[in-house]
Amino acid sequence: xxxxxxxxxxxxxxxxxxxxxxxxxxxxxxxxxxxxxxxxxxxxxxxxxxxxxxxxxxxxxxxxxxxxxxxxxxxxxxxxxxxxxxxxxxxxxxxxxxxxxxxxxxxxxxxxxxxxxxxxxxxxxxxxxxxxxxxxxxxxxxxxxxxxxxx
Amino acid sequence: xxxxxxxxxxxxxxxxxxxxxxxxxxxxxxxxxxxxxxxxxxxxxxxxxxxxxxxxxxxxxxxxxxxxxxxxxxxxxxxxxxxxxxxxxxxxxxxxxxxxxxxxxxxxxxxxxxxxxxxxxxxxxxxxxxxxxxxx
Numbered sequence: 001x002x003x004x005x006x007x008x009x010x011x012x013x014x015x016x017x018x019x020x021x022x023x024x025x026x027x028x029x030x031x032x033x034x035x036x037x038x039x040x041x042x043x044x045x046x047x048x049x050x051x052x053x054x055x056x057x058x059x060x061x062x063x064x065x066x067x068x069x070x071x072x073x074x075x076x077x078x079x080x081x082x083x084x085x086x087x088x089x090x091x092x093x094x095x096x097x098x099x100x101x102x103x104x105x106x107x108x109x110x111x112x113x114x115x116x117x118x119x120x121x122x123x124x125x126x127x128x129x130x131x132x133x134x135x136x137x138x139x140x141x142x143x144x145x146x147x148x149x150x151x
Numbered sequence: 152x153x154x155x156x157x158x159x160x161x162x163x164x165x166x167x168x169x170x171x172x173x174x175x176x177x178x179x180x181x182x183x184x185x186x187x188x189x190x191x192x193x194x195x196x197x198x199x200x201x202x203x204x205x206x207x208x209x210x211x212x213x214x215x216x217x218x219x220x221x222x223x224x225x226x227x228x229x230x231x232x233x234x235x236x237x238x239x240x241x242x243x244x245x246x247x248x249x250x251x252x253x254x255x256x257x258x259x260x261x262x263x264x265x266x267x268x269x270x271x272x273x274x275x276x277x278x279x280x281x282x283x284x285x286x287x
Binding site: 019044 | 173176179180181182183186190192196206207211212213215216218227228229232234
């Protein structure tokens with residue numbers, strides 16, 4: 001996941017995220033301060049990670065299509081295999097969180113097409129008082145032939 | 152959520168005929184702009200997939216909405232999943248859950264759910280679990 005020094009949980013962002021999940025009866029107005037965000041909202045901290053690699057940035061080459069069909073990359077860090085959240089309390093509109101990511105375990109498994117490499121990352125989200133709000137664990141899998149790069 | 156019992160099941164359709172536009176919407180909201188999810192030209196001609204496919208986190212998010220709707224978003228304690236197959240535009244996804252355990256703890260009654268999300272062919276695309284505090 002990502003490292004965001006400052007991840008403000010904003011009403012408009014929560015509304016856009018909730019809409020993207022196709023909520024059948026969208027509230028149509030902004031969630032209020034203190035309203036809980038969707039359970040997976042912590043992942044949207046990517047918006048506040050200045051180094052996040054899966055967001056085009058001015059002055060940095062982007063591998064998607066434009067005038068050409070795009071570029072072959074040396075593996076974009078593999079595919080997302082697992083995601084786990086522990087909620088110490090709900091993430092709420094108005095929270096200002098900070099996240100820090102550390103590497104977890106790595107392991108290998110023999111798959112049908114060769115050796116699969118799994119890599120774990122642990123991300124802790126804390127509020128302004130330093131209290132733990134969410135602990136996230138993500139596992140990515142790198143398939144045979146893909147270059148070894150962190151997600 | 153009163154009178155929840157072990158063995159109880161639920162089933163919710165969380166998306167019908169998934170549109171590429173919803174995947175784009177999720178990319179914008181989550182901040183994950185990996186072109187594998189939104190750029191058909193790149194994904195088919197460079198990356199070699201039959202089409203763009205949904206973020207695993209979109210499937211998890213849809214699944215999470217179903218669980219939060221059942222237990223109340225404030226009561227969720229743990230939620231974890233494995234992504235077991237890709238989700239493609241056009242897919243219809245159904246979340247199937249069951250209560251596998253209810254425990255009395257110092258923090259009240261905690262229910263443990265097993266959760267599976269399947270596509271229209273019945274193929275599992277996500278399997279996971281959720282733990283939630285039961286009100287009352």
